[in-house]
Amino acid sequence: MAVVIAVAQQKGGAGKSTIAANLAVALAQAGHRAALLDTDPQKSLERWNALRQQRPKAVPLDFHAPAGWRVTGTLDRLRRAAEMVVVDTPPHVETDARLVIRAADLVLVPLQPSLPDLWASDATVELAEKEKRRWAYVLNRMPASGRLRDVILAEIARRGAPVFEPHLGNRSAYPAAFAQGLGVTEASPRNPAAAEIAALASALAASSLGGLRRG
Numbered sequence: 781m782a783v784v785i786a787v788a789q790q791k792g793g794a795g796k797s798t799i800a801a802n803l804a805v806a807l808a809q810a811g812h813r814a815a816l817l818d819t820d821p822q823k824s825l826e827r828w829n830a831l832r833q834q835r836p837k838a839v840p841l842d843f844h845a846p847a848g849w850r851v852t853g854t855l856d857r858l859r860r861a862a863e864m865v866v867v868d869t870p871p872h873v874e875t876d877a878r879l880v881i882r883a884a885d886l887v888l889v890p891l892q893p894s895l896p897d898l899w900a901s902d903a904t905v906e907l908a909e910k911e912k913r914r915w916a917y918v919l920n921r922m923p924a925s926g927r928l929r930d931v932i933l934a935e936i937a938r939r940g941a942p943v944f945e946p947h948l949g950n951r952s953a954y955p956a957a958f959a960q961g962l963g964v965t966e967a968s969p970r971n972p973a974a975a976e977i978a979a980l981a982s983a984l985a986a987s988s989l990g991g992l993r994r995g
């Protein structure tokens with residue numbers, strides 16, 4: 781049975797699609813049978829995946845963009861067929877996001893280092909907790925130092941909230957790779973973005989072997 785990782789956050793622009801695509805690519809490159817599911821009606825990953833088809837550098841990826849009512853069926857099927865399933869979700873806590881969170885073994889909540897963004901993520905976190913899902917923040921576009929970083933890390937520590945590391949930097953390699961239908965590990969393997977995504981993917985894979993998987 782696959783581990784299902786939902787990338788969810790009520791706030792648009794937090795980095796859900798970027799992180800979902802890059803993680804799926806890095807997991808596939810690391811030899812996992814990885815699937816990527818786009819459940820956002822905006823379908824940005826579907827477009828990204830279409831660009832991918834013309835890229836010799838693109839690793840094979842089991843990609844699906846099921847329409848609303850097909851999401852559950854596709855997830856059930858992939859849970860049996862794949863090893864790691866990464867799911868991108870719509871930018872609001874509505875039916876589709878709720879369904880996916882309910883089905884997930886882990887909910888990753890991308891968070892940019894600002895307090896309003898942290899507050900905006902509360903609804904997603906509350907939903908994950910209500911559904912008794914394991915969840916963790918992934919800090920995205922995180923500066924290497926400075927006040928923004930200190931404030932957000934202090935507030936997260938005060939709350940005792942879980943964070944999946946490493947944090948991801950604010951790097952033009954992300955939009956540049958995305959625009960080519962690639963992950964950063966494919967488009968610019970020597971960029972620090974590639975190293976941090978590969979490390980995040982391997983931390984996720986390791987934690988899934990350590991008991992994320994449902995019985």
Ligand SMILES: Nc1ncnc2c1ncn2[C@@H]1O[C@H](COP(=O)(O)OP(=O)(O)O)[C@@H](O)[C@H]1O
Pocket residue numbers: 789791792793794795796797798799824871920921948949950951952954955958
């Ligand atoms: N770590 C990052 N560094 C630089 N740009 C980023 C990063 N993460 C996301 N972005 C950019 O921010 C914008 C929103 O990201 P996206 O993944 O589409 O967010 P969401 O899916 O949550 O709406 C995109 O233009 C994307 O390229």
Ligand SMILES: [Mg+2]
Pocket residue numbers: 796797798820824868
């Ligand atoms: Mg998106």
